[in-house]
């Protein structure tokens with residue numbers, strides 16, 4: 562791979578051990594994937610933040626890498642941590658876990674990474690421009706950035722995203738190149754989709770078929786209502802059941818609107834109402850009552866929080882409260898607005914919690930005694946059984962909320 566004189570100096574350790582290690586990682590990746598050179602990135606998003614997912618080994622790595630005074634060189638945000646960084650006591654997070662999690666956060670902060678732990682950076686200040694090259698790690702955010710915004714990123718791992726954040730560059734291969742952004746499947750969606758959970762079901766079904774390829778969706782009935790949250794749910798689920806990093810939607814996503822997409826040689830799939838019903842049954846793994854209802858995978862937009870609020874108000878839940886725990890997971894950025902709108906108060910008076918910085922997958926929920934989880938997210942339904950040993954109750958936002966009454 563071609564390196565500039567400056568890049569070579571970093572590679573050879575002239576700017577210290579940490580940057581040398583970061584540059585070596587990027588060059589190795591570039592060599593493996595046949596990149597010609599490195600390109601500048603406008604932002605990074607780093608995964609591997611929860612103590613549950615990175616453990617002691619990850620924490621030691623972060624301690625090591627942050628011990629010198631190296632700082633990230635582009636705006637960099639973090640994926641969710643294993644707990645709410647402000648309300649961990651009130652939410653009963655285990656003591657030892659809290660200590661370790663705070664240590665992890667300290668390391669990132671020292672490197673100049675923004676401590677707003679979310680999988681929806683694009684709703685929270687880390688917003689790429691169309692065509693920007695970025696190095697993001699969270700798979701649902703990669704999918705949103707590539708597909709809905711038209712920025713360009715590969716599915717980075719935690720270490721490679723951090724290396725890119727430090728160096729400010731990424732190797733030029735994969736989804737950074739036009740030729741890899743063309744679809745190989747056309748998915749005709751005949752079924753009419755309503756709730757966000759329907760998009761999760763669709764993503765789960767299509768992800769399993771297309772695996773790591775690029776699907777091109779044609780929604781016969783269009784996408785009604787809050788299209789951003791629905792595309793967020795679709796992309797997250799596609800990336801979880803398959804490893805889709807980019808999808809297109811006819812007439813909606815930017816590369817389609819600009820006529821950059823060629824669908825002549827794609828394989829065709831049709832998705833009917835019956836297909837979605839079958840997938841819905843696959844995602845449900847228990848008939849039991851939930852002990853935790855979790856909304857917000859990926860982290861809730863303000864509109865999704867409002868949906869929970871509308872349900873509570875309509876059903877006058879204030880008087881009786883939920884019979885199980887309810888987490889509405891979001892970023893601290895969105896929570897501030899939810900507080901101001903009075904949404905947090907409505908949810909919390911009904912016994913729920915608006916939880917920031919974490920989610921049901923990366924929090925130690927199994928250690929906290931939660932077993933049956935109700936969710937409206939196709940991605941969470943895919944991950945919960947393996948990641949947390951949970952049983953899943955899947956349904957629309959109002960269906961899963963009803964399960965708690």
Ligand SMILES: C[C@@](O)(CCOP(=O)(O)O)CC(=O)O
Pocket residue numbers: 607608609610611614615640641680698699700701719922923944
């Ligand atoms: C499941 C996921 O959303 C969260 C866990 O990842 P991590 O702890 O940030 O490595 C990661 C992903 O899908 O990229």
Ligand code: SF4
Pocket residue numbers: 640641680701797857858859860890919920921922923940941944
């Ligand atoms: S599992 Fe869902 S909520 Fe948790 S970090 Fe991943 S996308 Fe976000």
